[in-house]
Amino acid sequence: MSPLRRLWNVVRRSRMDDDLRQELDTHVALIEDEERRQGLTAEQARRNARTRFGNPDAYRERALDAVIATWFEHAWRDLRYAVRTLRKSPGHVAVVVLCLGLGIGVNTTIFGLFNAALLTPPTGRDPDRLVQIEPGNSDQISYPNYKDLGRPAGFEDLALSGRVTLNLRSGDSLQSLTGLQVSANYFELLGVSAWRGRTFSATEESPEQRPRVVVLDFGFSRRQFPDAGDVVGRILNLNGDAFTVVGVLSEDHRPGMGLFVPDLYVPITPIVSGRLDDRRGGSFDLRARLSLGASRDQAAAAFQAAAQRLEVAYPVENGGFGRPPLILPMSGLGSLQGRGTPSELPIVLAAPFVVFGLLLLIACANVAGVLLARGASRRPEIAIRLGIGASRANLIGMLLSECFVLSILATAGGLLLTIMVTPLLNYIHLPNVAALHVPPVEANINLLLYAVGVAMVTSLVCGLIPAVQATRVSLTSGLREAAVKGVSRRRLRNVLVGSQVAASALLLMTCLLFLRSLLYVATVDPGFDVHHGVTARVTLEQNRFTQPQQHLFAEQVVRRLESLPGIASVSFASLIPLGGDSVGLRAQLRERQDERGIRVSVSNVGPRYFETMGIVVRNGREFRSSDREGAPPVVIVNETFAKQAFPQGVSVGRDMKLQSEHEDPWREIVGVVADNKYTSLSEAPQPQVFLPFLQTGGRLLVQVRTIGAPHLSLPAVKNAIAELDKTLLVEVQTTAEATSIEFTLRRYATILLGAMGALGILLAMIGLFGVLAWDVTRRTPEIGLRMALGASRRAVRTGVVRDALVLVGAGTVVGLAAAVGATLPLRGFLAGVSTADPVALGAVAGLLLSVAVLASALPAHRASGIDPSVALRGEG
Amino acid sequence: MPKHTNDRLQGTLDLLILKILARSGAQHGYAIAQRIHNVTDDSLRIEEGSLYPALQRMTHEKWLRAEWGLTDTGRKARFYTITPAGRRQLEEEERRWLELTEAVARALRFA
Numbered sequence: 001m002s003p004l005r006r007l008w009n010v011v012r013r014s015r016m017d018d019d020l021r022q023e024l025d026t027h028v029a030l031i032e033d034e035e036r037r038q039g040l041t042a043e044q045a046r047r048n049a050r051t052r053f054g055n056p057d058a059y060r061e062r063a064l065d066a067v068i069a070t071w072f073e074h075a076w077r078d079l080r081y082a083v084r085t086l087r088k089s090p091g092h093v094a095v096v097v098l099c100l101g102l103g104i105g106v107n108t109t110i111f112g113l114f115n116a117a118l119l120t121p122p123t124g125r126d127p128d129r130l131v132q133i134e135p136g137n138s139d140q141i142s143y144p145n146y147k148d149l150g151r152p153a154g155f156e157d158l159a160l161s162g163r164v165t166l167n168l169r170s171g172d173s174l175q176s177l178t179g180l181q182v183s184a185n186y187f188e189l190l191g192v193s194a195w196r197g198r199t200f201s202a203t204e205e206s207p208e209q210r211p212r213v214v215v216l217d218f219g220f221s222r223r224q225f226p227d228a229g230d231v232v233g234r235i236l237n238l239n240g241d242a243f244t245v246v247g248v249l250s251e252d253h254r255p256g257m258g259l260f261v262p263d264l265y266v267p268i269t270p271i272v273s274g275r276l277d278d279r280r281g282g283s284f285d286l287r288a289r290l291s292l293g294a295s296r297d298q299a300a301a302a303f304q305a306a307a308q309r310l311e312v313a314y315p316v317e318n319g320g321f322g323r324p325p326l327i328l329p330m331s332g333l334g335s336l337q338g339r340g341t342p343s344e345l346p347i348v349l350a351a352p353f354v355v356f357g358l359l360l361l362i363a364c365a366n367v368a369g370v371l372l373a374r375g376a377s378r379r380p381e382i383a384i385r386l387g388i389g390a391s392r393a394n395l396i397g398m399l400l401s402e403c404f405v406l407s408i409l410a411t412a413g414g415l416l417l418t419i420m421v422t423p424l425l426n427y428i429h430l431p432n433v434a435a436l437h438v439p440p441v442e443a444n445i446n447l448l449l450y451a452v453g454v455a456m457v458t459s460l461v462c463g464l465i466p467a468v469q470a471t472r473v474s475l476t477s478g479l480r481e482a483a484v485k486g487v488s489r490r491r492l493r494n495v496l497v498g499s500q501v502a503a504s505a506l507l508l509m510t511c512l513l514f515l516r517s518l519l520y521v522a523t524v525d526p527g528f529d530v531h532h533g534v535t536a537r538v539t540l541e542q543n544r545f546t547q548p549q550q551h552l553f554a555e556q557v558v559r560r561l562e563s564l565p566g567i568a569s570v571s572f573a574s575l576i577p578l579g580g581d582s583v584g585l586r587a588q589l590r591e592r593q594d595e596r597g598i599r600v601s602v603s604n605v606g607p608r609y610f611e612t613m614g615i616v617v618r619n620g621r622e623f624r625s626s627d628r629e630g631a632p633p634v635v636i637v638n639e640t641f642a643k644q645a646f647p648q649g650v651s652v653g654r655d656m657k658l659q660s661e662h663e664d665p666w667r668e669i670v671g672v673v674a675d676n677k678y679t680s681l682s683e684a685p686q687p688q689v690f691l692p693f694l695q696t697g698g699r700l701l702v703q704v705r706t707i708g709a710p711h712l713s714l715p716a717v718k719n720a721i722a723e724l725d726k727t728l729l730v731e732v733q734t735t736a737e738a739t740s741i742e743f744t745l746r747r748y749a750t751i752l753l754g755a756m757g758a759l760g761i762l763l764a765m766i767g768l769f770g771v772l773a774w775d776v777t778r779r780t781p782e783i784g785l786r787m788a789l790g791a792s793r794r795a796v797r798t799g800v801v802r803d804a805l806v807l808v809g810a811g812t813v814v815g816l817a818a819a820v821g822a823t824l825p826l827r828g829f830l831a832g833v834s835t836a837d838p839v840a841l842g843a844v845a846g847l848l849l850s851v852a853v854l855a856s857a858l859p860a861h862r863a864s865g866i867d868p869s870v871a872l873r874g875e876g
Numbered sequence: 877m878p879k880h881t882n883d884r885l886q887g888t889l890d891l892l893i894l895k896i897l898a899r900s901g902a903q904h905g906y907a908i909a910q911r912i913h914n915v916t917d918d919s920l921r922i923e924e925g926s927l928y929p930a931l932q933r934m935t936h937e938k939w940l941r942a943e944w945g946l947t948d949t950g951r952k953a954r955f956y957t958i959t960p961a962g963r964r965q966l967e968e969e970e971r972r973w974l975e976l977t978e979a980v981a982r983a984l985r986f987a
Contacts, residue, residue, distance in 0.1 A: 005936070
């Protein structure tokens with residue numbers, strides 16, 4: 001019989017049951033008739049019939065079993081029974097659901113983020129055929145190379161995209177937007193059409209025409225024009241040019257770039273992209289759609305062939321372009337195999353899952369402890385059920401379904417938590433990082449599957465051991481409810497609490513290591529003066545400023561700011577240390593051209609930069625305003641570079657050059673300055689090279705040294721710069737703020753770990769309390785006997801506390817031992833502290849032991865309050 | 877789900893029920909049990925506990941049709957009759973049974 005029919009019969013069960021009952025009754029009655037015909041009395045006939053026929057209820061069950069999917073029925077019955085019993089103890093349900101709900105909630109939240117950032121493919125038709133391509137020489141591609149590639153076989157189409165910062169002016173106010181510059185076929189390639197208006201058309205493909213059109217993201221359009229009905233046709237002033245809104249994307253559009261969501265999209269044009277004729281390197285991401293049926297390998301081969309032709313045609317600019325390309329999917333873990341992916345990413349991705357998974361395990365152990373105690377109190381019930389013929393599997397099923405109901409409730413609670421918490425994540429603002437656009441939690445199949453999976457696993461983890469334990473009842477002793485038989489169960493609960501403590505110790509240890517790193521970092525001297533600095537990030541409208549104009553403007557800003565009161569000196573730079581930006585290149589020495597260059601961190605800085613930053617010039621001189629375009633190329637290096645490059649010699653006066661895409665001239669070293677931290681406060685001194693801003697360029701950060709407290713000068717600096725040019729976007733911060741990214745990130749990590757550690761220790765404390773309280777209740781007669789024999793209250797109290805200390809001590813030792821090893825992969829994120837830091841180890845041990853004393857206080861008090869006469873009589 | 881430890885025995889019961897119903901008209905469970913006892917001279921004890929699951933199953937397989945009716949003594953009982961599908965099943969089972977017994981007999985003769 002088909003399983004479907006059997007399942008359908010479940011619905012008809014009660015009629016089938018009635019029919020069978022009637023049928024079997026008739027059968028018995030017919031036997032009875034037969035017996036009576038043989039001359040028996042009615043009474044004897046009935047008795048004989050019963051004996052001859054056997055147990056009609058059992059037959060009925062077997063007959064139904066033959067045609068009904070009884071497993072389903074049993075599961076359903078177990079669930080209903082579970083709901084009924086749980087309803088009788090709402091307090092216990094509340095504790096379990098709260099513990100588990102928290103544990104599950106943090107896990108589903110982090111998975112929701114992970115899912116949105118990594119697993120969700122971009123919106124569009126057939127996302128499986130979308131790929132990202134990294135050519136052989138770089139993770140990005142230049143515009144001329146893209147144009148010349150055409151459409152290699154195996155690809156339906158290729159499209160470009162690149163992030164771009166745009167200044168939007170509305171009235172007198174300016175704001176900075178993060179947009180995406182795209183080739184005109186970008187949306188067509190994704191298979192995305194506009195919600196209102198249109199996307200870009202083929203005529204907007206040629207950058208020479210300078211099309212001034214823009215497509216808005218739905219969210220941005222809502223934020224920017226909250227009351228406007230139709231925004232299509234509106235004019236936006238971007239970078240000083242009037243752009244027409246031609247379309248708005250739909251609300252559910254996901255660009256498939258992690259958590260990055262562009263505010264708007266513009267065609268690639270010189271207006272926003274600057275020069276497009278440079279073939280070297282590249283600044284655009286390449287996306288493509290594979291042809292139907294084309295494999296990634298075929299496409300890669302065709303792409304490489306086309307790229308090799310371009311390498312042959314432009315051997316200087318396209319060195320390495322023809323090497324095998326990387327063709328990666330748009331979503332999933334495979335999309336992270338690109339060259340641009342930082343090597344720490346796997347740790348960063350895995351760490352939250354480990355931390356939150358540990359928390360969930362602690363919660364599970366707690367729930368298992370509660371269920372174990374519950375199982376103990378239900379031993380008589382279970383013994384009776386076994387006695388009247390329930391199989392052990394039946395009973396385990398019954399107990400597990402109770403746990404399953406709890407897990408489902410907790411998962412629902414956890415999902416609720418996720419839904420409430422996720423929008424709050426949008427309020428996390430990291431310095432210099434565009435706000436996160438965390439999409440709201442949706443009824444997403446991935447998330448739902450994950451939640452159901454977590455619920456299943458937790459109910460098994462929490463429920464299986466207690467259920468197996470609870471049903472390990474010998475009939476006689478179970479019915480007699482002998483308390484002495486609890487030894488193995490006690491050992492089990494000890495193991496549970498011990499592992500809870502161990503997991504908490506691991507969490508706390510990690511948290512303390514991060515805290516110690518944070519404190520260490522706070523004391524590290526960055527090598528420059530953060531207490532008297534103001535940093536102004538000036539975003540120029542790119543199409544209006546040529547490089548010489550940018551130099552002139554920077555100098556104009558310096559002159560204007562120097563005339564303000566309270567200002568000691570002013571300079572500018574392409575980036576400031578610890579500000580979140582970094583440029584790494586190789587430097588070559590004139591004397592040793594055959595060697596591979598030294599890896600250096602580079603920044604372009606203006607005249608008087610070192611004076612303004614408070615960095616000491618050890619040798620030679622600092623840049624002057626005469627070190628500009630046309631003057632002899634010069635360079636300043638730091639001490640670490642000087643030591644590495646010229647171990648015995650003098651460095652001032654020697655020549656070096658940078659190996660970059662843009663041919664750099666030989667530069668004479670004119671100065672050596674003291675070391676300063678570049679990307680991280682925890683780093684060892686790095687070789688650094690400073691180029692004159694006026695011979696190079698870059699983004700413009702104006703650096704001001706104040707005489708008094710820097711925050712007092714913020715408004716004056718901002719106004720002075722804004723008055724010079726109304727199209728600029730100026731963000732002014734104290735240098736302390738501008739260089740605090742690392743500190744902020746570390747603080748977030750520490751707070752998060754601290755919260756998880758605290759939650760873990762709270763859960764462990766509840767578990768420990770539970771086990772001690774239960775133990776004291778169980779041992780009431782024994783304690784009574786001891787007291788009757790002369791044990792003092794004090795001795796009894798100490799005994800309970802000692803048990804707690806032994807339990808927690810063992811857990812702590814295991815947990816800390818594990819922590820020393822388990823935190824090794826995090827070494828890269830720790831500063832000034834080893835993973836076996838004695839202070840942290842001692843602190844965790846101390847904390848957990850005091851928690852043990854705290855959790856045992858009430859049970860110990862209760863134990864010492866036991867009245868021996870009552871206790872001994874109670875045993876009977 | 878119930879396990880049939882002995883498929884052959886279950887098949888035998890099916891065969892017996894189908895054969896009895898094919899010979900006679902509509903019969904209720906008690907009568908079927910009686911007939912089995914009689915024709916096998918009580919040498920095959922068919923438990924009532926096996927009879928009813930078999931009847932249920934075979935009715936659901938549409939080999940049998942079940943209808944409520946009254947016995948001679950005026951008791952309400954379920955009467956089973958064999959369907960065309962049931963007759964086909966009977967032929968099939970008989971054929972298989974003969975094959976099996978012949979095979980066993982041959983084996984006993986020549987082994």
